[in-house]
Amino acid sequence: MAALTEISSRPRDRHARARALHWALAGVLALCCAVSLQIGAAEVTLTALLGKWLAGEPLTMMERVVLFDIRLPRLAMGVMVGGALAVSGAAMQGLFRNPLADPGIVGVGAGAGLGAILAIVLGTLLPVWVTDIAGNHLVPLAAFFGGWGSTLLLYRVSTRGGRTSVATMLLAGIALGALAGALSGILVYMADDQQLRDLTFWGLGSLAGASWAKVLAAAPLVVLSVGAALVLGRGLNGLALGEATAAHIGIDVQRTKLVAILAVAGATGAAVAVSGGIGFIGIVVPHLLRLASGPDHRMLLPNAALLGASLLILADVIARVIIAPAELPIGIVTAVLGAPVFLWILLRRRGLVDL
Amino acid sequence: MRLETEDIGVRYGRHEALGGVNLRARAGEVTAIVGPNGSGKSTLLGAITGTLPHAGRVILNGRDVAGQKPWELAAQRAVLPQATRLAFPFEVLEVVRLGQQAGTAGGRANVPMQALARVGMAHYAERIFQDLSGGEAQRVMLARVLAQVWSPVEAGVPRWLLLDEPVASLDIAHQLQVMEIARDFARAGGGVVTVMHDLNLTALFADRVLVLSGGRPLAFGTPQEVLTDDTLSRAYGCTLKVSRPPERADMPYVLPHHGQLTGA
Numbered sequence: 245m246a247a248l249t250e251i252s253s254r255p256r257d258r259h260a261r262a263r264a265l266h267w268a269l270a271g272v273l274a275l276c277c278a279v280s281l282q283i284g285a286a287e288v289t290l291t292a293l294l295g296k297w298l299a300g301e302p303l304t305m306m307e308r309v310v311l312f313d314i315r316l317p318r319l320a321m322g323v324m325v326g327g328a329l330a331v332s333g334a335a336m337q338g339l340f341r342n343p344l345a346d347p348g349i350v351g352v353g354a355g356a357g358l359g360a361i362l363a364i365v366l367g368t369l370l371p372v373w374v375t376d377i378a379g380n381h382l383v384p385l386a387a388f389f390g391g392w393g394s395t396l397l398l399y400r401v402s403t404r405g406g407r408t409s410v411a412t413m414l415l416a417g418i419a420l421g422a423l424a425g426a427l428s429g430i431l432v433y434m435a436d437d438q439q440l441r442d443l444t445f446w447g448l449g450s451l452a453g454a455s456w457a458k459v460l461a462a463a464p465l466v467v468l469s470v471g472a473a474l475v476l477g478r479g480l481n482g483l484a485l486g487e488a489t490a491a492h493i494g495i496d497v498q499r500t501k502l503v504a505i506l507a508v509a510g511a512t513g514a515a516v517a518v519s520g521g522i523g524f525i526g527i528v529v530p531h532l533l534r535l536a537s538g539p540d541h542r543m544l545l546p547n548a549a550l551l552g553a554s555l556l557i558l559a560d561v562i563a564r565v566i567i568a569p570a571e572l573p574i575g576i577v578t579a580v581l582g583a584p585v586f587l588w589i590l591l592r593r594r595g596l597v598d599l
Numbered sequence: 600m601r602l603e604t605e606d607i608g609v610r611y612g613r614h615e616a617l618g619g620v621n622l623r624a625r626a627g628e629v630t631a632i633v634g635p636n637g638s639g640k641s642t643l644l645g646a647i648t649g650t651l652p653h654a655g656r657v658i659l660n661g662r663d664v665a666g667q668k669p670w671e672l673a674a675q676r677a678v679l680p681q682a683t684r685l686a687f688p689f690e691v692l693e694v695v696r697l698g699q700q701a702g703t704a705g706g707r708a709n710v711p712m713q714a715l716a717r718v719g720m721a722h723y724a725e726r727i728f729q730d731l732s733g734g735e736a737q738r739v740m741l742a743r744v745l746a747q748v749w750s751p752v753e754a755g756v757p758r759w760l761l762l763d764e765p766v767a768s769l770d771i772a773h774q775l776q777v778m779e780i781a782r783d784f785a786r787a788g789g790g791v792v793t794v795m796h797d798l799n800l801t802a803l804f805a806d807r808v809l810v811l812s813g814g815r816p817l818a819f820g821t822p823q824e825v826l827t828d829d830t831l832s833r834a835y836g837c838t839l840k841v842s843r844p845p846e847r848a849d850m851p852y853v854l855p856h857h858g859q860l861t862g863a
Contacts, residue, residue: 258690341686481697484686488650493698493747494673539687 262543265536269550273323276557280319283561285569286310318454322560323553324466325451325515326525330552332511333526334533334545335473336395338480339504340402340413343534343589346527347512350417352394353523354424356509356516358431359390360446365431365439380461388465388513394420395505449520449575451560462514469510470549472503477542480504484539522575524582525552531589600626600660600757602676602790607646607655609639617642617653617814624807626757626790629782631801633794634811635835640794641681643811644763647792648678660756676759677747681767683740685728691715691739692724698743707749714746715739717780719773733768741765741777751789760784762793766800778804798853802826810834826851 282290288310296303303311329347336345336352347353363386367375370382378385398420402413432443446453479500482490491497515522529552533544559577566572602624609617617639624630632640645651649664649672657664659675677698685694695711715721718738723731728739741762748758760781766774774797782804785791795801801808801822808825810817812834818825831839831853841851 258693338686343687478700484689485683485694485697486680488648489678489680489683491650491669492648492673492678493700494670496669534687538693539689540693 258538259540259543262537262540262547265533266543266547266550269547269554273550273554273557276554276561277319277323280322280557280561281311281315283565284310284315285564285571286314313456314454317456317459318451318560319557320456320459321451321454321462321518322557324459324462325519325522326553326556327549328466328470328511328515328552329522329525329556330529330548331470331473331545332508332515333552334530334541334548335476335480335504335511336508336526337530338476338483338541339399339501339508341483341486342413343531344527345413346524347391347395347508348521348523348526350398350413351420351424352391352398352417352508352512353516353521354421354428355394356387356391356513357521358424358428359386359388359393359513360384360517361428361431361443362386362390364442364446365435380457381464384462384465384514384517386513387517388510390424391513391516392506392509394424395509399501399505446520449522449578450563450571450573451519452571452573454518458518462518465510465514469507469514473507473511474545474549476500476504476507477540477545480541480545520573520575522556522578524578524586525556527589528582528585529555531585600790601658602626602630602647602660602759602792603658604643604647605656605658607643607653607657609642609646609651609653615814617646617811620655620809620811620816622647622792622809622816622819624790624792626752626759627785627788628806629785629791629793629804630807630809631793631795631805632809632811633796633798633801633834634817638811638834639814640811641763642814644761644792644794648676648761659759673747674753674758675748675756676761677744679740679744679760679762679765681763682733683736688727688729690724691720691726691728691731694728694739695743695746699746699749710749711742711746714742714749717745718742719776734770734773737765737768738773738777741780745780745784748789751784751787757788757790759790759792762791764794764796767796774800798826798831802851802853822851823849826853 278290286306288307293303293307293311333346336347337343339345360383363383367382375382398413398416401416402409432440435443479495482493482495483497483500485493487497529548530544533547533551537543537547556574559581560574563572563574563577602622604620604622607617607620608615620643622630622643632643634640642651646653647657664672692711692715695714699711712721712724715724718741720735720738720742723735723739728736731739744760748760751758762781765777765781769777778800781791781793785806795805805822807820808822809819810825810830817834818830826841828839828841831841840854842854843851
């Protein structure tokens with residue numbers, strides 16, 4: 245986080261600072277990855293393994309399993325989920341023109357969760373050819389459709405003539421979250437024992453179930469959604485001026501909104517499908533970046549991917565070591581760190597939610 | 600080259616807000632749209648800019664705007680709305696750059712600062728837009744619009760400034776400054792269509808005036824022809840007296856006459 249405090253003074257050209265920050269954040273992410281591989285319940289450290297590798301000694305079976313089957317897939321999932329959550333937060337805030345719009349807060353995460361639970365519980369009822377084609381992607385895809393539906397609904401309800409009512413958005417988000425939660429609850433009652441175990445594990449919000457299979461299941465959706473979000477920079481900058489003015493400066497507003505909604509749903513859906521509900525990354529990361537280098541989405545979106553991945557990996561390290569050998573669900577760590585930041589944003593800018 | 604409307608009509612539900620407007624605005628001139636509140640001035644501009652769904656056609660530089668992409672239109676015309684609410688804390692210079700990227704001055708790095716200097720806001724370049732007063736924000740938005748169509752004529756084709764009450768929140772000195780910017784743009788070959796409230800500023804700066812009343816065109820012509828006691832009193836529904844100062848007989852100015860003063 246040293247990179248963030250260094251540039252807290254007002255820079256002369258924020259765009260140049262944002263570019264510099266981009267490389268700094270890439271370095272931070274590499275560092276976080278190394279820390280994540282270094283630390284864990286087993287007495288295996290990255291530095292020791294590197295030493296062995298340099299000396300030409302073979303790794304033991306245990307060391308291979310810990311590194312390649314436990315820590316690396318968990319790291320890969322952390323990078324994907326953190327990046328996806330932060331980018332979907334930034335894109336959603338741009339779409340709704342409000343820094344409080346976060347998929348986790350306004351019910352999109354709950355909608356994606358409903359999709360995932362539907363797939364887990366009722367997936368066995370689908371025709372075999374569907375499950376054959378979808379395979380491991382079934383749950384992420386269902387979460388994507390759940391997220392998509394709830395984003396569309398939320399946008400329809402809270403936006404009139406290109407202007408989003410913050411009050412309506414937040415209240416509709418509460419209703420949407422409650423509805424998705426209730427429907428999910430019904431499904432939980434229908435679940436059998438094995439499904440129930442899957443659901444409980446999943447619902448806590450954790451990277452603990454990480455495996456290469458899960459990483460590969462979510463990767464296509466994450467790559468597509470984050471990739472789509474990264475090209476939205478100019479369009480979301482235009483939308484900041486309002487829909488009419490965005491069109492006047494040459495933005496294809498309808499296409500920008502469509503891509504933004506799909507990207508938000510895809511990134512949220514994939515993240516929720518593999519890791520459950522991990523909150524506050526999507527709101528805290530873009531906010532910190534706006535403070536550091538301004539709201540220009542062309543740099544905000546890629547920087548959010550890097551910082552989101554770094555923060556989630558760090559939170560995961562904390563979740564793993566703080567009560568070792570047991571571990572906390574990561575959702576608890578991000579909530580403890582993120583909720584106060586959210587309140588702080590509200591305190592500083594109460595005008596944001598003046599109803 | 601012209602900006603023309605053919606039989607423009609706008610409905611809000613069952614209410615016809617605007618009907619039968621045929622505007623002919625020429626490049627090289629400032630065309631003002633005036634009329635009382637609710638007469639359809641901003642509605643007409645909204646139809647011209649494509650913000651409002653409307654009947655009829657809008658022809659810009661000889662081409663129907665209906666089939667053109669947003670970025671094609673953005674290279675030909677810039678639009679200044681009455682007020683802009685910006686969603687995130689952009690700096691003033693960043694806001695102006697948003698306009699520049701839309702136009703064809705894209706590569707010229709110094710255009711945004713020149714545009715800010717033109718509206719007298721260069722020293723505010725690093726301020727946060729939301730911290731500005733209403734008048735300052737409006738001038739920054741004008742700079743954004745200017746940066747979008749920085750050259751009034753590009754490759755022989757005029758470009759257009761479409762302004763919705765550009766001087767509404769400005770003091771008198773800045774009202775004159777903004778109207779001079781608009782006139783200079785027109786004198787350099789560009790086209791300007793502006794919604795105006797102030798009839799005297801209109802008389803000073805407009806080359807053509809369209810008077811709207813009740814969503815219908817009432818008169819169109821030079822300020823000399825249009826700004827008359829009869830037309831204005833009919834348009835605004837009160838007694839208005841147009842005078843001409845002895846030293847500038849070509850420049851009408853409009854005085855409101857209170858009923859008791861005129862004995863009406």
